[in-house]
Structure formats: C-alpha cells, structure tokens
Amino acid sequence: EVQLVESGGGLVQPGGSLRLACAASEFTFSSDWMRWVRQAPGKGLEWVANINPDGSEKNYMDSVKGRFTISRDNAKNSLYLQMNSLRAEDTAVYYCAREKYRSWGQGTLVTVSS
Amino acid sequence: QAVVTQEPSLTVSPGGTVTLTCGSSTGAVTSGHYPYWFQQKPGQAPTTLIYETVNKHSWTPARFSASLFGGKAALTLSGAQPEDEADYYCLLSYGATGVFGGGTKLTVL
Numbered sequence: 001e002v003q004l005v006e007s008g009g010g011l012v013q014p015g016g017s018l019r020l021a022c023a024a025s026e027f028t029f030s031s032d033w034m035r036w037v038r039q040a041p042g043k044g045l046e047w048v049a050n051i052n053p054d055g056s057e058k059n060y061m062d063s064v065k066g067r068f069t070i071s072r073d074n075a076k077n078s079l080y081l082q083m084n085s086l087r088a089e090d091t092a093v094y095y096c097a098r099e100k101y102r103s104w105g106q107g108t109l110v111t112v113s114s
Numbered sequence: 115q116a117v118v119t120q121e122p123s124l125t126v127s128p129g130g131t132v133t134l135t136c137g138s139s140t141g142a143v144t145s146g147h148y149p150y151w152f153q154q155k156p157g158q159a160p161t162t163l164i165y166e167t168v169n170k171h172s173w174t175p176a177r178f179s180a181s182l183f184g185g186k187a188a189l190t191l192s193g194a195q196p197e198d199e200a201d202y203y204c205l206l207s208y209g210a211t212g213v214f215g216g217g218t219k220l221t222v223l
Contacts, residue, residue, distance in 0.1 A: 035212075037160075045152070045160065045203050047212035059210040062115050101150060101162040101205075102171065 002026045002103045004096050009108030016086050016112070022079040022096030022105055030054075030074035032099035036081050038092035039107075046092070049081065063089075086112045116140045118206050120215035125223055126194045134218045135186040136204030142185035147206040149187035151180055154201045154217075163202075164189065194222050 008020040022034070035050035049060045049070040058070050069082040079096050093107040117139040126132035136149060143149060151164035162171060164180040167187065177193045187204055199222040204215045 037214075044201075044217040045154075045205075045214040047205065047214055050210070050212070057210070061211065095159060100165045101152070101160075104159045104161070106159050 002098070004098065004103055004105035006094060006096055006105040006108040009094065009110045011111045011113065012086055013114050014087060014112055017082070017084045018086065018110060020081040020083065020094055020096075020108060020110070022081075024077045024079065024096075024098070027098065027103075029072075029077040034070075034072060034079045034099070035097050035101075036070060036079075037095045037097055037104075038090075038110075039095070040089075040092045043092075048094070051079070083110070086110075088112050116206070116208050116213050118204060118213045118215040120202075120204060120218045122216065123219040123221070125221045126191065126198075128194055128196060128222055130194050131190065131192045132194060132220065133183075134189045134191075134202055134204075134220070135183075136188070136206065136215050137186045138206055140208070143182060143187045143206060145182065147187070147208070149180070149182075150205040151178075151187075151189045152203045152205065153198075154203065160203065191220075196222050198222055 003025045005023045036048040038046050051058050051070045067085045071080045091112050095107045097104045119137045145167050148166045152160040154160040163174050168180045179190050181188050201217045203217045
C-alpha cells in the first residue's frame with residue numbers, strides 16, 4: 001500500500017524556521033512529481049509547491065517564494081519543505097501528495113505563534 | 115495569481131443530482147488547466163476523485179462524473195448518498211503551479 005508520512009511540524013515563533021519531511025513508500029518515488037499542499041485551521045486547501053522527479057524544477061506559490069524551499073532525496077524516498085521566516089499566516093496542516101494526487105499523507109500541523 | 119471560484123455551499127436530497135462548478139478569473143476553464151476534484155471529510159486528508167478533467171481513480175464511485183461546461187469545470191454527483199456529504203475542492207493548473215478553489219460544502223439532506 002502506498003504511504004506518505006509527514007513529520008516535522010510543531011510550534012514555532014514568528015520569524016523562525018522549520019523543516020518538514022515526507023517519507024514515501026510502496027511506489028517509485030523517483031519517478032513522480034511531488035507537492036506540498038496546506039490547509040489553515042477551518043479554511044480551504046492551498047497549493048504550496050511542487051518539484052519534478054530529479055529535483056531540477058521547483059515551483060512555489062507567490063506568498064512563500066524566497067521563504068520556503070522544496071527538495072527531495074530520491075535515495076531516501078523523501079520529500080522536504082524548508083520553511084524560513086515563518087509568519088502567523090503559515091499556520092496550517094501541511095500535506096504532501098504524489099503525482100496526479102494519487103495519494104496524500106495525513107498531514108503535519110505547523111503553528112506559528114509567539 | 116489567478117482566483118478559482120466554487121459555490122460556497124450546495125444542498126442535495128438523497129438520491130438526487132447536483133453539479134458543482136469551478137471557474138477561473140483568467141477566463142474559460144479548459145483541459146489545459148488539468149482540472150482536479152477532491153473530496154474532504156472532517157478531520158481527514160483529502161482524497162482525489164477526478165484528475166485531468168474527466169478521469170476517475172479506481173476508488174472513485176461511479177456516481178461521480180466530471181466535465182467542462184459553460185467555461186467551467188464541473189463535477190456532477192448523480193444519486194447522492196449520505197456519505198457524500200463533505201467539502202469538495204477543485205484545483206486548476208496555471209503553468210507549473212496550481213490554485214485551489216475555495217471549496218464547496220455539500221450537504222445531503
């Protein structure tokens with residue numbers, strides 16, 4: 001069974017940093033585009049970033065450009081999201097999803113608050 | 115950034131039919147936006163119902179179908195079941211990035 005398991009969420013102060021990870025299993029991770037999607041409490045889904053299979057192409061939503069970096073390690077079947085200069089409005093559950101959104105993780109909660 | 119619009123809420127009777135739509139602030143939605151449709155129930159991660167305009171996954175109930183109609187992407191539920199009560203989101207691609215709609219809260223009542 002395909003699995004995506006996010007980790008790394010938690011409470012961080014405004015201006016701080018956090019690194020999320022997504023561990024993938026039971027599919028050929030190195031062949032898939034991967035992405036991060038977030039959902040603020042009680043709000044809708046928001047597309048955050050994606051990355052191509054070999055990591056050479058990365059795309060971001062406007063509000064996280066220059067602050068967030070998506071990356072992957074195909075040898076470890078893992079996807080990452082480095083989040084810097086965090087703001088209160090980045091508070092959300094962060095999901096990773098595979099190509100064609102065939103599978104989603106269960107999400108990890110990031111709370112930005114002092 | 116483009117804005118993707120959905121009906122905030124809709125109600126359908128059990129066994130009834132309802133169509134949810136997904137529009138784009140940039141103009142007509144086409145297959146080039148590769149529309150996706152997702153279902154999300156409270157406390158759960160989303161699940162993907164439709165990918166790239168009309169394609170279903172193996173787990174997508176047959177009562178769901180999708181199309182392009184009137185310049186929008188559309189998701190039609192025929193024969194609504196109580197378990198279809200959920201939030202539904204569409205996603206459109208704009209080049210290499212994506213934008214979700216605000217979601218439609220579907221009530222089966």
